[in-house]
Amino acid sequence: MTKQFTTILDPDVVRDPHPVLTELRSSAPVVWDAQVETWLVTRHQDVKSVLADPRFSRDRRLTKFYTPPEPGTWAAHHDEYTMNVADDAQHRRWRKQLSAGFTPRAVRRMEEQVRAVVSQFASPLIGRSGTVDLVESFTNPIPNTVISRITGIPPYPGEEDRFRQLGQDVIRQFFPMADAENKRRGEQAMEELAEWIGKLADERRQEPRDDLLSDLILGNQGEDAMSNSEIIMQIVVLVAAGSETTTLGGTHTIRLLLEHPDQLARLRADPSLTRNAVREMLRFDFGGAGSMPLIAMEDLEIGGVTIRQGDMVMGSVASANRDETVFDAPDQFDITRDTREILTFGSGTHYCLGANLALQELDCMLEGALEFLPEGARLVDDELEWESIGLMRRPVNLPVDFG
Ligand code: HEM
Numbered sequence: 001m002t003k004q005f006t007t008i009l010d011p012d013v014v015r016d017p018h019p020v021l022t023e024l025r026s027s028a029p030v031v032w033d034a035q036v037e038t039w040l041v042t043r044h045q046d047v048k049s050v051l052a053d054p055r056f057s058r059d060r061r062l063t064k065f066y067t068p069p070e071p072g073t074w075a076a077h078h079d080e081y082t083m084n085v086a087d088d089a090q091h092r093r094w095r096k097q098l099s100a101g102f103t104p105r106a107v108r109r110m111e112e113q114v115r116a117v118v119s120q121f122a123s124p125l126i127g128r129s130g131t132v133d134l135v136e137s138f139t140n141p142i143p144n145t146v147i148s149r150i151t152g153i154p155p156y157p158g159e160e161d162r163f164r165q166l167g168q169d170v171i172r173q174f175f176p177m178a179d180a181e182n183k184r185r186g187e188q189a190m191e192e193l194a195e196w197i198g199k200l201a202d203e204r205r206q207e208p209r210d211d212l213l214s215d216l217i218l219g220n221q222g223e224d225a226m227s228n229s230e231i232i233m234q235i236v237v238l239v240a241a242g243s244e245t246t247t248l249g250g251t252h253t254i255r256l257l258l259e260h261p262d263q264l265a266r267l268r269a270d271p272s273l274t275r276n277a278v279r280e281m282l283r284f285d286f287g288g289a290g291s292m293p294l295i296a297m298e299d300l301e302i303g304g305v306t307i308r309q310g311d312m313v314m315g316s317v318a319s320a321n322r323d324e325t326v327f328d329a330p331d332q333f334d335i336t337r338d339t340r341e342i343l344t345f346g347s348g349t350h351y352c353l354g355a356n357l358a359l360q361e362l363d364c365m366l367e368g369a370l371e372f373l374p375e376g377a378r379l380v381d382d383e384l385e386w387e388s389i390g391l392m393r394r395p396v397n398l399p400v401d402f403g
Pocket of ligand 1: 051058083084085095237238241242243245246249292344345346347349350351352353354355357358
């Protein structure tokens with residue numbers, strides 16, 4: 001029997017949220033989590049509607065667990081100046097400035113760059129033998145390298161690994177319920193990244209290049225013009241958002257396919273399934289039970305439950321993606337299923353700005369992996385390590401035996 005739900009912080013729920021989420025969808029689809037002090041919404045229809053509902057704010061300063069960074073720091077600016085936590089007109093303004101860089105057409109133009117980066121990391125893996133950690137050698141470096149090139153923010157010379165770590169630290173402090181250590185590291189990383197981006201912004205002002213930072217500086221005119229701090233913060237968010245999530249996606253894609261050899265064989269037989277295999281990974285196993293906190297700005301109702309103004313609500317994307325009323329046999333990993341209704345990139349006006357880019361990167365990473373993974377490659381389960389970050393867990397490594 002499934003254990004009674006108490007909190008999304010329960011280590012068993014962090015490890016595998018699905019038994020509890022399945023139970024909640026049928027018995028208590030809008031449930032109060034007293035430990036986190038949030039409503040958890042689990043049915044697809046409700047999750048989709050709360051994510052797109054303008055009566056919720058994403059301003060994390062309104063949440064109960066918010067501990068303000070020191071005033072005047074870049075971390076404090078982040079909560080004032082970035083689109084992911086802004087609402088209404090302010091959000092529209094920032095999003096409009098950045099959107100042009102991420103349309104399907106703009107992303108198609110980046111394809112060559114993405115392919116070049118993937119090939120840089122895939123080529124040395126062709127013909128390898130023994131056990132290889134594919135996080136370290138493949139899924140970790142690629143997304144950060146891609147976003148660095150697109151935004152025009154190269155790593156500190158000779159310090160690629162540390163630069164990547166900064167991007168990842170920034171995003172980790174942003175995960176809901178990140179612990180004090182992740183917050184401290186994240187805030188420190190934000191200072192460093194913002195300083196570095198500020199320095200490059202000054203250089204681009206003198207000598208523009210073919211990158212997003214230069215475009216933002218050059219195109220920044222009229223009533224929507226952004227201040228220097230605003231430009232810096234939007235780029236910090238892109239560097240951070242563009243690194244960790246896509247690394248996680250690439251790692252889960254390879255892991256799930258190795259864990260489901262029938263699906264891997266299917267993909268090898270029909271590579272046109274690549275995009276759908278990636279989307280199925282995003283449906284099947286991405287993220288934990290909770291998600292970004294939303295704050296009700298007025299009294300409202302979800303699924304017959306009254307939510308009061310000021311209450312926190314989390315739409316459980318992981319649950320929505322396994323809702324049996326939307327996906328047949330939702331607990332099966334099936335790369336041929338209809339994945340149109342996945343909510344992993346959100347819904348509504350805050351829908352992930354980088355979704356097109358992320359999908360393109362993940363497609364390329366998967367294609368690259370199929371080239372270097374020999375037929376008999378096998379996941380070394382007992383060496384696979386997981387770590388918990390706030391409400392979710394992620395694989396730290398991906399040990400694969402190449403034979
Ligand atoms: C597998 C990879 C990714 C996943 C699963 C993902 C998921 C998400 C989600 C769930 C949101 C929030 C939606 C909401 O607030 O309702 C979001 C927002 C955002 N993402 Fe992504 N993301 C990914 C990759 C990327 C990449 C590569 C970039 C960078 C280019 C990016 C940039 C952003 C930005 C800027 C926002 C804020 C959008 C806004 O508030 O309007 N993401 N993403």
